[in-house]
Amino acid sequence: MEMLNNQHRHYVIYKPYGFLSQFKSQDSKQQSKKFLGELFNFPMGIMAIGRLDEKSEGLLLLTTDGKMSALVNSQKIEKEYYAQIDGDISEEAIEALQLGVEIGFEGRKYQTKPCKVFKLEQVPDLPVRSKKIRDDRHGPTSWVSITLNEGKFRQVRKMTSAVGFPTLRLVRVRIGSIHFNTMLPGDVIEINPLF
Structure with missing residues (x-):
């Protein structure tokens, strides 16, 4: 059952260099990798909206709302x-x-x-x-x-x-309108609403 809008959780994070845009290891080849789940105790159902590769860093949005993820990944958001x-x-x-x-x-x-x-x-x-x-x-x-x-x-x-x-x-x-401003690598901020 999909959560009601006001129950969805949204986060802004500064993904550090060297982290994968996923929450835990998918296979044994990734044992030495770093994951977003190491930064914060995120709720069940959380997903990264888009990704940044391992060597890229900066602003990454996370949500439990699939519709929000689809909107941000659409070509409507810069x-x-x-x-x-x-x-x-x-x-x-x-x-x-x-x-x-x-x-x-x-x-x-x-x-x-x-x-x-x-x-x-x-x-x-x-x-x-x-x-x-x-x-x-x-x-x-x-x-x-x-x-x-x-x-x-x-x-x-x-x-x-x-x-x-x-x-x-x-x-x-x-x-979109969200900047990382003074965030540092590894910072996690919960925001609601996302946009």
Whole structure:
């Protein structure tokens, strides 16, 4: 039986680097992995709305409401990412990302939809990542903001690679009107309503 709306539980978390967007191990190959269930005692029926891969970090929404999950995963809700990329990104690369680029998805070619992309003029004020990223002795890096209404597997990483600027660090900073603000990796906040 589905819970009444006011009984659903919703959480905003800052997924740390190195965690999988699932709550416990699915098989024996994952024994050494870290899971969201280690961060907090979540209620039964909780699900991540969308995912962030193991090496990505930042804002992740959790809910017990399947309809809310479907809404956020639909192409109606924007997701904004800050990506630190290898090299000083060119205007041509930014324009290509804005228009959409061809990436691989599920063994086929996929054309990404037009999106908002701009270069950040300053390094964003983000929590220090648990695993060090290479330093400037290995060449320059730059930061971009990428806002999508879609979310294919590892899409942002594939997009920046497609234009010649691989992603070194990826942080989701916003989903719709929800920002992570001053949250730190591992923080969990229960909110109601979600939107």
